[in-house]
Amino acid sequence: NAGVTQTPKFQVLKTGQSMTLQCAQDMNHEYMSWYRQDPGMGLRLIHYSVGAGITDQGEVPNGYNVSRSTTEDFPLRLLSAAPSQTSVYFCASSYSSRGPNEKLFFGSGTQLSVL
Amino acid sequence: AQTVTQSQPEMSVQEAETVTLSCTYDTSESDYYLFWYKQPPSRQMILVIRQEAYKQQNATENRFSVNFQKAAKSFSLKISDSQLGDAAMYFCAYRTPSRGAQKLVFGQGTRLTINP
Numbered sequence: 001n002a003g004v005t006q007t008p009k010f011q012v013l014k015t016g017q018s019m020t021l022q023c024a025q026d027m028n029h030e031y032m033s034w035y036r037q038d039p040g041m042g043l044r045l046i047h048y049s050v051g052a053g054i055t056d057q058g059e060v061p062n063g064y065n066v067s068r069s070t071t072e073d074f075p076l077r078l079l080s081a082a083p084s085q086t087s088v089y090f091c092a093s094s095y096s097s098r099g100p101n102e103k104l105f106f107g108s109g110t111q112l113s114v115l
Numbered sequence: 116a117q118t119v120t121q122s123q124p125e126m127s128v129q130e131a132e133t134v135t136l137s138c139t140y141d142t143s144e145s146d147y148y149l150f151w152y153k154q155p156p157s158r159q160m161i162l163v164i165r166q167e168a169y170k171q172q173n174a175t176e177n178r179f180s181v182n183f184q185k186a187a188k189s190f191s192l193k194i195s196d197s198q199l200g201d202a203a204m205y206f207c208a209y210r211t212p213s214r215g216a217q218k219l220v221f222g223q224g225t226r227l228t229i230n231p
Contacts, residue, residue, distance in 0.1 A: 031215065031217040033217040042119075042121075042221035042222050042224050043206065043208075045218055045219070045220075048215075050215070050217075058218065090160065092160075092217060093217070094215075094216040094217050096216070103216070104162075104216050104219065106159070106160035
């Protein structure tokens, strides 16, 4: 199994450009989420999904859109990139939500720079 | 709102020695889970150890153990016999059963350096 696959691994954008960070998982997980990692701030939840067609906002959703049309894919869209969105982005998935032993599977991250 | 605080941005230890990374959290919940994740330079997020709040016994995984002090809201990670491969960023994280596995709250991270 490939697990959680994120593309691209690196990206440089100019202010105002748009782009989509791709995330796909092949484990038939219902739950998926996006985090951003910034120095000194750890990882913060941007958006999450509890199943196809269902998404909700996390801690820092402004400037990002998501949709979940299939169980496998959970793309993150930046409509008009800003320098404040320079960060490393992680996608994660899990089979279920509640149990203490439920493991969160992370992708390898996308490093985004907005100039 | 729940918060997780790691007050040590950087730590270093001699190879083969023991190091303890600190983590405190703030919550009004009585049932929750705590985690330590390791992030090596590859950026991969690796679950090191988990602790359930209702369990009094401290979790251990080989050379990794925690000191869970529920009343003090403290969750420190002890790494024994440190190895060069332990060098990484370490993140403390928290969630409640109602928040779900995909909604973790992370601390700021501690960068651990192992000196040979």
